[in-house]
Amino acid sequence: MTPQQIQQAAAALRTAASSGEYIAPLRDTWPSLSIDSAYAIQRENTEWRIARGQRVIGCKIGLTSVAVQQQLGVDQPDFGMLFDDMGFGDGEPIPTSVLAQPKAEAEIAFIIGKDIEADRPSHVDVLRAIDYALPAIEIVGSRIANWNIRITDTIADNASSGAFVLGNTPVSVAAFDMRLCGMVMERRGEPVSVGAGAACLGSPVNALVWLARTMAALGTPLKAGDLVLSGALGPMVPIVLGDVVQARINGVGSVRAVFERDPNEAHG
Numbered sequence: 001m002t003p004q005q006i007q008q009a010a011a012a013l014r015t016a017a018s019s020g021e022y023i024a025p026l027r028d029t030w031p032s033l034s035i036d037s038a039y040a041i042q043r044e045n046t047e048w049r050i051a052r053g054q055r056v057i058g059c060k061i062g063l064t065s066v067a068v069q070q071q072l073g074v075d076q077p078d079f080g081m082l083f084d085d086m087g088f089g090d091g092e093p094i095p096t097s098v099l100a101q102p103k104a105e106a107e108i109a110f111i112i113g114k115d116i117e118a119d120r121p122s123h124v125d126v127l128r129a130i131d132y133a134l135p136a137i138e139i140v141g142s143r144i145a146n147w148n149i150r151i152t153d154t155i156a157d158n159a160s161s162g163a164f165v166l167g168n169t170p171v172s173v174a175a176f177d178m179r180l181c182g183m184v185m186e187r188r189g190e191p192v193s194v195g196a197g198a199a200c201l202g203s204p205v206n207a208l209v210w211l212a213r214t215m216a217a218l219g220t221p222l223k224a225g226d227l228v229l230s231g232a233l234g235p236m237v238p239i240v241l242g243d244v245v246q247a248r249i250n251g252v253g254s255v256r257a258v259f260e261r262d263p264n265e266a267h268g
Contacts, residue, residue: 001033005030006037006040006041006044009026009041009156022100022144023144025148025149026041027152027153034152035151035155038151038155042080042156045158054083054084056083056084057226059080060079060082061078061208062077062080062154062231063077063151064201064207064230072154073150074151077201077210078154078155078159081161086098087165088165088166088257091256092258094257098141099163100143100162101146102238102259103140104237105140106137106185106193106247106255107204107229107231107232108135108181108200108230108249109135109166109227109228110131110204110230111131111132111133111225112130112222113130113224115221116212120216126208127205132172133171133252134166134170134252135254137164137185137256138164139162139163139257140236141160141163143157144157166227167255171251171252176251177251178205179203180196181196181197182250185246185248186248188243192245196234199232199234200231200232201231204231205230208228233249241261244259245257245259
């Protein structure tokens, strides 16, 4: 894609986000769209948001499920950027304005405690750099109509990011088994998704190592204070306005996402 086409695609995604009128797949509008071009579109919108006062606070990892990778015809994860205005506290109402065809997935969030300086970080480098873990619910979203996406569409759309909710109690990674920790996510008290750490590239730390190596290769290594959403522990669940979703992860804790009701819903 040409620089002008990259700017056009980035602008189309921004317009879809602000208007709620979702667009055709980018791969159809721009057949020359490649993975490199998709990340260029993502960077264009990252720079656009930073220029308007938003702050990057970390990264999210997507496509950590082998089944989803096979569905999209890829053999590796992807990543997107997390901004300060995307985060919500446990039980804090999430406004409808940040949602775009929302779906929820339960994850383990990591807070990086020190800069990861190695050119190709090892598992030991990464484990030593983690300050603590938190339970998290990521609310993914797509500016592509009907979630009709392939790998290039989701990368360009900031890895189909939307918002996230973090739990309240930091936990040492030494306190739980990242591979075997079980997860259950409930919507209004009914189980809707179950899984375990192994669903995330075999272990969430494997996903974190992939990200650390990818970011180091790009010249933007993970730094102390960065937040990383490491990837889903089970199937994502569609959300409707007014939902309350709670995830429990063994050894890590629980977290609750509360979605505002439809402002046009009748009262009485």
